[in-house]
Amino acid sequence: MPELPEVEALAHHLREHAAGRVVHRVDVVSLQVLKTVLPPWTELHGRTVTGAGRHGKHLDLDCDGLHLVVHLARAGWLRWSDTLAAPPPKQGRGPLALRAHLGPPGAGPGFDLTEAGTKKGLAAWIVRDPAEVPGVARLGPDALSIGRARLGELFAGRSDRLKTALTDQTLIAGLGNAYSDEVLHVARLSPYATAGRLPADALDRLHEALTGVLTDAVSRSVGQDAARLKGEKRSGLRVHARTGLPCPVCGDTVREVSFADRAFQYCPTCQTGGEPLADRRTSRFLR
Known part of the structure; x- marks a missing residue:
């Protein structure tokens, strides 16, 4: 997408x-x-x-x-x-x-x-x-316009998983499945972390990753011929759509959690303390 x-x-x-x-x-x-x-x-x-x-x-x-x-x-x-x-x-x-x-x-x-x-x-x-x-x-604020304080306000009191919150367009506009995976990986956060329970240092990392990942992707994409944009997107991904490949940061194997019509990818070492997420029903590793 x-x-x-x-x-x-x-x-x-x-x-x-x-x-x-x-x-x-x-x-x-x-x-x-x-x-x-x-x-x-x-x-x-x-x-x-x-x-x-x-x-x-x-x-x-x-x-x-x-x-x-x-x-x-x-x-x-x-x-x-x-x-x-x-x-x-x-x-x-x-x-x-x-x-x-x-x-x-x-x-x-x-x-x-x-x-x-x-x-x-x-x-x-x-x-x-x-x-x-x-x-x-219905759009929330644009992902590239959100400051650190505003990000904390948006997540305050939310009980949904971080992956879900990042892709909710009424909360933050612009992120989808791919770049939310990338942001979470750079921020070293679990997709299953509770959005409203992130400590201050985690919110700092999340905001820095959100801004950095999107700014870098925009700079690589703008000016490219439309026919080459999909390839440019794939070439810049670290974990999304890279199930089974080594994480470029730590070398661990990138894992996947599948749903009925989509899947997300993450690195256990970088994001979940080495613990793989079994699936959305059985995993109890939340932070």
Whole structure:
């Protein structure tokens, strides 16, 4: 799933390549991707792209006051092309969901919104104010804007696990499964630690790791071609998606806890005092 660094890099790419261009045509290939009816997508036609930004993990393309807000979900992506084919794509079951021509069709650039797999979660809204998007309206403070004191306030009194708290978008916006694993590893904290019971030194490490991991990932991602962002993300990961490989810090084997539709990874030596977490039901190692 694209998270804060990748979405920030995509927004930067659009600011560099799309700003100042006119939306000549939008082809909606999958009607289910659009979560709004009014304004219609045709109202984007003829508008100039005036900016691009990010709200948590939501991408926001500003077309002269009308916003195309996109959540890429687990398997969605934005693919830029310097020249898009002129004929409108046929509706079907392929990965293409929406195409935006930012120049005369067949002669100008633009982008495709695509989604791999059969489980569809890619969503787009056309709104006059991004706050009209329910997911944006519910967002907590952006992960890169949170100071140490504010982080302590956000976690105070919470009884959920630290991994759960970090990925709750209403609490902290921008972190997903991958970068929360990375932050916890750098902070040397268990995913199962109770968010509201962290001592001051643990909160210090968590804030430093949160800022450092995301800042580094953004700096590596911004300026990359959109097609290379996924590879750049994978190359910078220490524990996430590295089950069975050695931890780059201590050499211990990276372990995994699996759930029905996702999994997280961690290093026992660095994060749980050498004790492996059996699974979400049986492990009693909480700190």
